[in-house]
Amino acid sequence: MSASSPNPKNTQRERLEAREHSILKAATEVFTAMGVDGTTMAEIARRAHIAEGTLYLYHKTKQDLLAVVVQNFWAELTQGAIEAVEVNAPVIEQLEQLATYHLTALIQQFDMVGLTYRARLRHGEPEYQLPKIREYVRIFDQIIERGIDRKELSSELPLWQCRDVLYGALEHSARTLLLREIPFDASVVEQLLVMFQPYRIDHTPKEQADPIETSTLRRLENIEAQLAILLGEKGSI
Amino acid sequence: MSASSPNPKNTQRERLEAREHSILKAATEVFTAMGVDGTTMAEIARRAHIAEGTLYLYHKTKQDLLAVVVQNFWAELTQGAIEAVEVNAPVIEQLEQLATYHLTALIQQFDMVGLTYRARLRHGEPEYQLPKIREYVRIFDQIIERGIDRKELSSELPLWQCRDVLYGALEHSARTLLLREIPFDASVVEQLLVMFQPYRIDHTPKEQADPIETSTLRRLENIEAQLAILLGEKGSI
């Protein structure tokens, strides 16, 4: 319990955390740059300035290390998404904000999508759900819940289907945009928001109805007025 | 050029093709059962009843063999999709048939999705497009083209965006359905078809319009007719 710690990395605790952090940083760099198969534990150790054996004190296997890297990515994404969404805006705008944020993040760090697929593979189970991804997806779910609470969305909205459509579509779109070297395309998000249209509940008083109907009504009113005049004349006879 | 070939596997050509086929079969089995990392070339060779070295006469690397397995899968899927789509049906129905076929196929052989992601990784390029997948996706494109030609779909339809939404959504949906052990869910396809609604061009003569507007119009026409008569009377005066 020595109160003196003039320089950082002094206590054991701090040193361990610094090491853990530098390992994570090194691993993230090498995995994203070289891909899973192109990455060697030796290279990660070298970049983290530790011996190869030490790496295994922090992470049992290469798979585990990859999983930590990927989970860390999604945790950071969750942070960013929380900041990107204005909880007081209309839910449709919140969805737009989330989708836009997600798409730009994927485009900027698309390597992570591939790494995520690799991290999901666990020897036994065919598909392992990463907890940090579940947390990330909860942001979407919460927006929808909020929308239903606020009566901005119908409670009929099929939650998990919309989730799959949104995230599936954005992932594929990000791949396409990268392939075509397009930095961003807002129309992708727009297109997706149409999906929620059937479940929107409109609260704004019907200012403008269908223009055809409007003109029809006007016609009707004109005629009624003329008719009233005629009838008045006629009636006076 | 000996015309006698009483039993199969007689000529060199036939023997090579049989070997190629048994390798592909063995590789597909092992890759899907054990995953890419769980698969050894030795095991594939054993199952194909050949020596390990022989395998390398047919496929340069494990990666290459994986790519062949995956491409073969998508080629078979293309065949199935062509059969599943009735080219004379309305395009919306064709889209439904294709989406349904795709979803069921993915659910039944979801391992192939993972293998496909692995097969796409080429040492240099971050994303390598598998030709057989492009061919498969062309079926979708052709349906849309047909729809535009037949004036059943608007030419405004953003082709690649709809493609990404459809395939991205179906892939994620398949994963979810498998995870929840649901064998199939038609509402997923239904939900997706809504996306095409804005681009549909309706050719059926407007049998029933909005009931309110219909009655309004009828009322209007009656009144106009009566008014014309009245005005005619008036004009005659």
Add this chain to the structure above:
DNA sequence: AGCCAATATGAGTTGCACTCATAATAACTG
């Protein structure tokens, strides 16, 4: 200072993709 527990190390082990010298087989020729 001196002891103990926690942490670090890198040479060594193991497993697997891939190679290569050699063998077997098929095809062709007279």
Add this chain to the structure above:
DNA sequence: CAGTTATTATGAGTGCAACTCATATTGGCT
């Protein structure tokens, strides 16, 4: 059919990379 060449098959051998472990080092405590 024998002889010769070209094609295809083989499995022991090589190299690389994940992972282990006996030993060394360090930091905390009295």
